[in-house]
Amino acid sequence: MEGECKVMLDNATVDTDARTQTTQSFKPSSKLTTALLLFTLCLAAAAAAVLVLNRPAKSPGQDEETFDLHHTLRQISNVRAAIHLKGEYNPDRKDSVEWKNQVDQSHSQGELRLEDNEIVIPRNGLYFVYSQASFQVSCSSNADYDEDDTTSRPMVHLSHTVQRSSMAFGSADDRPSYQTILHSVRTACQKTESSESDKEGKWYSAIYMGAVFNLKTNDRLKTIMQEKMLRNLEDDPGKTFFGVFAL
The missing domain is CATH 1.20.5 (Single alpha-helices involved in coiled-coils or other helix-helix interfaces)
Structure with missing residues (x-):
């Protein structure tokens, strides 16, 4: 042990x-x-x-080039919608100027488009709508009028209107109806801050309008002008335009 x-x-x-x-x-x-x-x-x-x-997720079997292309397209689709049109006089049109896209500074992006001389809204949202019409008016039809007396001059009234067509307004026959959303009237041949005359008695006046609206998908916007005044339209670049951009 x-x-x-x-x-x-x-x-x-x-x-x-x-x-x-x-x-x-x-x-x-x-x-x-x-x-x-x-x-x-x-x-x-x-x-x-x-x-x-x-x-970003890539689907099975998708090569690198195709993946990059799809990613770029998604980025482009997120561009804010905007359109800016240039106005030109067309004698065939009796109630409005001819609106042009891709001319001078005019452009469009984000699915806003020009169709039948109207702007088509791609989706619901808030949009800023604006337009300007410039005119050259002759006020010397009365040769005896006093240069300083406005009461003796012929008065010329200019008007410019933007109307909206929408199914939201409702219609008995399911046809779109138009309602005025912007309207302005101005009297030419009078001295104002935005108009002036030259030595030949011609007056130049511009009407500008713009405001924010809650628009719906497929709404349409158009302009209305007096037929008798269309021939006096100033259609040089930057003088007459129509546009919309999303907020």
């Missing part, structure tokens, strides 16, 4: 010494290095995951 106890004590002493040597051989510096290595790997994995999640 004494021999066995001695052997067991000796074995316990050996095991204790071994554990002590193992603990001493594992230096604190090794633990710190391992921890830093694991932390670095975790950061790299997290960065890779963020890049993958932020990249």
Whole structure:
């Protein structure tokens, strides 16, 4: 029994010494290095995951060129809708000027379009609608009028109107009806801040209108002018225009 106890004590002493040597051989510096290595790997994995999640989804089998094209088209589709038209006199039209797109500074984008001399609204939303008509009017039909007496001059009334067609207005025969949304009247041959005459007795006057409206999909906008005044329209660039842009 004494021999066995001695052997067991000796074995316990050996095991204790071994554990002590193992603990001493594992230096604190090794633990710190391992921890830093694991932390670095975790950061790299997290960065890779963020890049993958932020990249737009690509369908299976889609090559890189097609993917880039689709991504570009999606960006273009988010362009704010806008249209700006130039007005020109057309004797075949009796109630409005002829509106032109892609001429001089005129342009369109975002699905707003010109159709049958009317602007078509692509979707519901708030839009700023504006228009200007410029005229050159002769006020010297009465040769005896006094230059300083406005009562002896022939008065010329200019008008400009923008109308809206919408199914939201309702109609008994399901046909769209038009309602006036912008209208302005001005008297020419009178001295005002926005009009002036030349030596030949011709007066130049511009009528500008603009306001914000809540429009619906497929609404249509058109202009109305007096037939007798259309021949006096100023259609040089920047003088007569019609436009809409989304807010």
